[in-house]
Amino acid sequence: MSIGIYDSGLGGLSVWRELRSKIRAPLVYFGDTAHLPYGDKSPEQLREYFRASLAFLESRGCQFIVVACNTTSSVVLPKIKHLLRLPVVGMIEGAVEAVCSAGGRRIGVLATQATAASGVYQNALGDALPGSEVLVQGAPELVPLVEAGEISGPKARTALEKYMEPLLAQGIDSLLLGCTHYSFLAEPITQLLGGEVRLIDPAPAVAGQVQAAWPGAEVSGAETEFWVSAQPKKFKATAELILGEVLPPVYLKMPGEEGS
């Protein structure tokens, strides 16, 4: 019984690295790199990508799915989660839990444009923390930077300044990373926050939710199978760069290879 982890590309690795330290189960990671970035795609496209990816993960033996993508969790899951056969954990509930434990009142959220436009964080955080202020900033340049391995240096800093300044100018007391790719920018983000504002990465809370919901048994020596829908070599090289470790082989999923 395997757990499938799904994202558009590298971002879901931030959840994967938390999950593997909490659960010993076979993991199958799928990055839908042929359709990157997800943040500028329509709800119909995102739904179709998720359908195909879910079928693929099922065909690899996954019986539990982690949607390690805020964009799919915001735009697709609320409409279809109740129709799915497999248990699915998305990003939003874990992120709300993490923000509630941090105890902020003026919460900034950095997210993809699709997540920002969905209004999901504005609503979910507004409901969970009545009276709080939620300011969501779309940050379209950040995912391409992470996918290019540009996680420090002037390009990342300039883009982050542009997106974070409006939030900082409005006096946020905490900043939620509303896209799994942004975990890999935590270092320059922390520098720009300057110690006053709390940085909230939802990945550990999401992994905790999976741990609580996972019905499978512990398996010793469980490993991860990595799959992408385009450019496996590039994915492996950049993943190793941003994670700082060597990964096993990354396989290419061919179009239509969904087992359905």
Ligand code: DGL
């Ligand atoms: N990492 C995903 C997210 O959390 C998708 C980012 C993208 O491809 O735009 O939203």
